[in-house]
Amino acid sequence: MTERTLGMGVIGCGGIAHAAHLPNIVKNPRARLVAVADIDRERANATAEQWGCAGYGDYQELLANPEVDAVCVTSWAAAHAESVIAAAEAGKHILCEKPIAIKLEDADAMV
Helix, strand or coil: CCCCCCCEEEECHHHHHHHHHHHHHHCCCCEEEEEEECCCHHHHHEEEHHHHCEEEHHHHHHHHCCCCCCCEEEEEEEHHHHHHHHHHHHCCCECCCCCCCCCCHHHHHHC
């Protein structure tokens, strides 16, 4: 049986993405980094170039990429709900960095 690799996208190109998520995705033999997204397009492009993947200035573009099976949401906590809900609606698997949300209502909507 051939094991399938999981196409990963990372939403948010800040410190935790670079310190933990991106390096662990690229060294996992069952995952491949497909794309990153950040509201700062220059940061997204620099991160994409550094890690050898596509870069987007809008997470919706990342979610529209059919090669992305799952996302790590590493943006600031106040922005988690919007991108997590959109990822779920797009049928993506989701790993959301802590805290899940700032407001209880957002956390409830996410789960």
